[in-house]
Amino acid sequence: MDMKQHCVKLSVQPSRGLVDEKFTVLVQNLLPGFQLTIHALHQCEDGHSWEAFAHYTANATSIVNVSQDPSLGGTYSGVEPMGLLWSLRPVPGSKTGLRLRKMNVQTPMGVTISVYQGHQKEGFLDQVLLASVVVERWYMAPGVRRVPITEGRLTATLFLPSGPGPFPGLLDLWGWGGKLVEYRAALLASHGIASMALDYLTPKETGRMVDNDYFETAYRVLEQHPQILGSRIAMLGLSFGAGVTLRMAVYSKGLKLSCAVCINGSHVQPIDGPLEQIMTYFNKNVEKTRFDEDNQLICRDLMLPIPTDPSLKVDVGRLQCPLLLVVGEDDQNWPTYESAMDMREMMERAGNSHLLTVLSYKNAGHLIQPPFTPFTRASTFKSVTIPPFTMMALWGGELVAHSRAQEDAWRKTLVFLRENLYGDMKPGALFSNL
Amino acid sequence: MSMKPLCVKLSVQPSRGLVDEKFTILVQNLLPGFQLTIHALHQCEDGHSWEAFAHYTADATGTVNVSEDPSLDGTYSGVEQMGLLWSLRPVPGSKYGLRMRKMNVQTPMVVTISVYQGHRTEGFLDQVLLASVMVERWYMAPGVQRVPITDGKLTATLFLPSGPGPFPGLLDLWGGGGKLVEYRAALLASHGIASMALDYLTPQITKETGKMVDNDYFETAYRVLEQHPQILGSRIAMLGLSFGSTVTLRMAVYSQVVKLSCAVCISGSHVQPIGGGLEQILASFSKHAYKTRLDENNQVIWRDLMLPIPTDPSLKVDMGRLQCPLLLVVGEDDQNWPTHESAMDVKEMMDQAGNSHLLTVLSYKNAGHLIEPPFMPFARASTFKTITNPPTKVMVLWGGELVAHSRAQEDAWRKTLVFLRENLYGGMKHGASFSNL
Numbered sequence: 001m002d003m004k005q006h007c008v009k010l011s012v013q014p015s016r017g018l019v020d021e022k023f024t025v026l027v028q029n030l031l032p033g034f035q036l037t038i039h040a041l042h043q044c045e046d047g048h049s050w051e052a053f054a055h056y057t058a059n060a061t062s063i064v065n066v067s068q069d070p071s072l073g074g075t076y077s078g079v080e081p082m083g084l085l086w087s088l089r090p091v092p093g094s095k096t097g098l099r100l101r102k103m104n105v106q107t108p109m110g111v112t113i114s115v116y117q118g119h120q121k122e123g124f125l126d127q128v129l130l131a132s133v134v135v136e137r138w139y140m141a142p143g144v145r146r147v148p149i150t151e152g153r154l155t156a157t158l159f160l161p162s163g164p165g166p167f168p169g170l171l172d173l174w175g176w177g178g179k180l181v182e183y184r185a186a187l188l189a190s191h192g193i194a195s196m197a198l199d200y201l202t203p204k205e206t207g208r209m210v211d212n213d214y215f216e217t218a219y220r221v222l223e224q225h226p227q228i229l230g231s232r233i234a235m236l237g238l239s240f241g242a243g244v245t246l247r248m249a250v251y252s253k254g255l256k257l258s259c260a261v262c263i264n265g266s267h268v269q270p271i272d273g274p275l276e277q278i279m280t281y282f283n284k285n286v287e288k289t290r291f292d293e294d295n296q297l298i299c300r301d302l303m304l305p306i307p308t309d310p311s312l313k314v315d316v317g318r319l320q321c322p323l324l325l326v327v328g329e330d331d332q333n334w335p336t337y338e339s340a341m342d343m344r345e346m347m348e349r350a351g352n353s354h355l356l357t358v359l360s361y362k363n364a365g366h367l368i369q370p371p372f373t374p375f376t377r378a379s380t381f382k383s384v385t386i387p388p389f390t391m392m393a394l395w396g397g398e399l400v401a402h403s404r405a406q407e408d409a410w411r412k413t414l415v416f417l418r419e420n421l422y423g424d425m426k427p428g429a430l431f432s433n434l
Numbered sequence: 435m436s437m438k439p440l441c442v443k444l445s446v447q448p449s450r451g452l453v454d455e456k457f458t459i460l461v462q463n464l465l466p467g468f469q470l471t472i473h474a475l476h477q478c479e480d481g482h483s484w485e486a487f488a489h490y491t492a493d494a495t496g497t498v499n500v501s502e503d504p505s506l507d508g509t510y511s512g513v514e515q516m517g518l519l520w521s522l523r524p525v526p527g528s529k530y531g532l533r534m535r536k537m538n539v540q541t542p543m544v545v546t547i548s549v550y551q552g553h554r555t556e557g558f559l560d561q562v563l564l565a566s567v568m569v570e571r572w573y574m575a576p577g578v579q580r581v582p583i584t585d586g587k588l589t590a591t592l593f594l595p596s597g598p599g600p601f602p603g604l605l606d607l608w609g610g611g612g613k614l615v616e617y618r619a620a621l622l623a624s625h626g627i628a629s630m631a632l633d634y635l636t637p638q639i640t641k642e643t644g645k646m647v648d649n650d651y652f653e654t655a656y657r658v659l660e661q662h663p664q665i666l667g668s669r670i671a672m673l674g675l676s677f678g679s680t681v682t683l684r685m686a687v688y689s690q691v692v693k694l695s696c697a698v699c700i701s702g703s704h705v706q707p708i709g710g711g712l713e714q715i716l717a718s719f720s721k722h723a724y725k726t727r728l729d730e731n732n733q734v735i736w737r738d739l740m741l742p743i744p745t746d747p748s749l750k751v752d753m754g755r756l757q758c759p760l761l762l763v764v765g766e767d768d769q770n771w772p773t774h775e776s777a778m779d780v781k782e783m784m785d786q787a788g789n790s791h792l793l794t795v796l797s798y799k800n801a802g803h804l805i806e807p808p809f810m811p812f813a814r815a816s817t818f819k820t821i822t823n824p825p826t827k828v829m830v831l832w833g834g835e836l837v838a839h840s841r842a843q844e845d846a847w848r849k850t851l852v853f854l855r856e857n858l859y860g861g862m863k864h865g866a867s868f869s870n871l
Contacts (some may be wrong), residue, residue, distance in 0.1 A: 007859055013448075014447075014448035014450065014451065015452070015575055016448065016450035016451070016570075016572070016576060017448065017449075017450070018449070108576075110576060110577070112596075114575070129597070131597070132596065132597040132598065132637055133575075133576070133577065133596060133597065134575075134576040134577025134596040134597075135576055136450075136576040138450070141449055141567075141568075142449050142450060142542075142544065142567070142568035142569055142570045143546070143567065143568030161568060162546075162561070162566070163565070163566040163567065163568075164563055164566065314806045387451050422441055424673075
């Protein structure tokens with residue numbers, strides 16, 4: 001069945017949305033029963049091409065609505081409104097071990113959504129397009145301001161929500177790979193929280209690892225900011241960032257957190273001595289790392305078994321603010337699940353477990369990111385050691401379960417932050433687009 | 435009733451949309467019966483501030499939905515989903531005669547939507563905000579390309595829709611104010627039509643030589659479209675507003691080179707001396723300049739310059755010879771051109787010649803001259819700089835009434851897109867993309 005007499009109409013709404021917003025992909029003016037492939041193509045900042053595709057058959061009304069109709073096959077199947085984003089994968093022939101991360105958050109991610117005739121699997125660039133639109137996905141909502149921070153020798157970027165404020169604040173930490181990664185902080189600011197992305201592993205000045213006072217300085221910058229509510233500051237960390245978050249939440253005199261969010265992290269770390277000691281501790285156990293059948297590195301055993309020695313884990317029984325733990329049960333990089341269980345036990349014994357919420361996701365891996373971020377089960381990873389080494393790290397997780405976990409965890413994280421940062425808020429505080 | 439224990443939640447969706455897309459404004463977490471003002475603020479490229487506002491009362495669920503709930507008062511009233519945009523007006527204390535036009539279409543128009551307690555009418559900047567969001571309104575959809583054109587001594591910008599094409603093409607002409615005005619062409623490209631905005635009154639070549647362009651300038655522009663690898667040479671339209679309509683009709687009927695699939699004329703007329711060039715047309719207007727009137731506010735009314743519609747066939751385009759579909763958009767309260775009278779005469783000429791099946795007239799009561807894309811703020815009068823030598827600045831009365839004119843803009847745009855789509859895509863062969871039209 002060809003489409004000579006008709007003009008296929010493709011629309012994606014909204015054509016410009018935040019990265020965590022859903023869109024509706026609608027294909028109209030088809031012939032009933034017509035077979036088509038919907039294809040998504042994205043060229044990331046590194047120049048690599050990512051694609052996703054799905055096979056649909058037009059119903060009697062000659063329409064395909066991705067939010068309502070099932071994909072019969074492709075990079076996802078079934079009814080998946082956002083499958084064209086989270087199932088994006090490097091095109092055939094790409095380097096192995098790629099991971100999609102946007103470093104420049106001031107420009108949108110551009111995705112080309114196209115419709116092809118028939119159920120195609122490959123060679124899309126040579127096929128005849130029936131229709132094509134470009135969709136923009138933004139990390140910064142209109143009016144969000146990006147403010148580079150250099151005071152106190154910090155390497156950081158503050159994102160202020162739009163509006164006059166004042167806003168609650170948040171310190172946003174990533175993990176072992178270092179660098180100044182801004183996209184989650186930008187997105188949080190788009191939801192009304194003034195968020196500072198902090199590079200604490202590769203800051204420019206000394207070449208040495210920072211210590212507690214670095215985070216206390218970052219906290220103070222937030223606390224003293226004229227548009228930030230000094231008494232409403234949270235911390236959010238992923239992976240090693242979660243470990244730092246717990247350490248600061250419990251032991252730092254300079255930090256008073258309204259709440260903390262730890263994604264796929266652990267409380268296991270030597271608590272005496274500087275941050276550098278944690279690295280030493282991990283390196284000591286390096287022989288516990290193993291490889292899977294594809295020679296991908298599994299690091300989760302480094303911290304196992306969870307120590308009983310109290311000097312080797314943050315005493316979460318002393319935690320005084322609400323804590324949200326996000327756990328990918330198939331995390332192959334950190335022993336997140338076991339750590340969460342141990343933390344729960346410590347807090348129950350100490351009597352503060354009412355502060356604890358655990359979101360645990362079967363078959364989700366280590367990299368639990370904002371929704372619709374393409375899933376990566378393993379990718380090349382360059383450590384911040386001297387010298388740095390590149391390896392193929394196994395993060396774990398399974399495509400669909402991990403993508404669902406990202407969506408669910410993000411929604412619940414925003415609710416958790418909102419409740420704890422805005423609860424019994426005094427007048428004058430704005431609360432828009434959270 | 436104060437809002438101390440609650441945090442008012444304001445959302446505008448989509449937060450980034452095309453200028454002709456509707457948005458939904460929702461205010462939640464209010465106390466039932468709470469009185470609020472929703473306010474819109476925009477600073478245009480010239481630095482002037484524009485505002486609109488409306489008074490609402492929260493319902494029993496503590497919600498205000500601008501698409502469903504009535505404004506009790508303000509710059510608009512009743513249920514008006516997009517009122518906060520089309521009722522934008524210069525803030526108190528502004529210069530007179532302002533008109534909002536975006537010249538840089540590569541950046542969005544930014545509007546700040548805010549919620550204030552109580553039913554306010556002024557002094558917004560000093561009030562305590564309950565909530566505020568920014569909204570972006572874009573003229574270019576994602577993937578639309580902006581291509582400056584200088585070949586053939588044209589001063590023009592081509593906007594290509596996103597996608598591989600090929601696309602139908604369109605020549606977009608504005609009126610007597612000149613300049614290269616890109617926003618309507620950008621928006622048409624966002625709807626799948628490769629559109630070229632053409633400056634024909636103040637182009638580079640005229641600035642350099644002091645001479646006005648002639649018919650071959652438009653034929654060159656047409657050829658650039660026709661020969662473009664991503665444009666379907668047999669599917670080209672022309673759209674003109676005001677004096678741009680004059681040119682459109684002249685080219686549509688008399689040009690041997692320009693073969694149009696269809697034409698759209700907004701607030702224009704077929705009245706013009708048909709021999710000679712643009713200079714002759716402008717000279718004929720000047721000859722009748724004595725017919726200019728001033729209204730009670732000393733605003734200039736120019737509609738009489740072309741009245742009465744001449745019977746002499748050398749003074750109007752022979753519409754009976756038109757061979758392509760024509761859409762006329764008429765503001766019945768147009769005080770600048772005799773659009774209504776011209777449309778009636780065009781209809782009569784085409785009835786007599788037997789080609790009136792080609793004609794569609796959209797006529798809007800109480801709409802004025804400047805029928806623009808939807809949700810553009812209405813200007814009943816504004817300062818206008820003539821392209822005479824030397825130029826003079828006058829306060830021109832365009833006509834129209836706020837609500838009727840805004841409705842006309844919405845309706846005319848939608849029907850214009852349908853008209854273009856039917857005539858540019860009708861009987862289309864395979865291989866053409868047709869997205870987001």
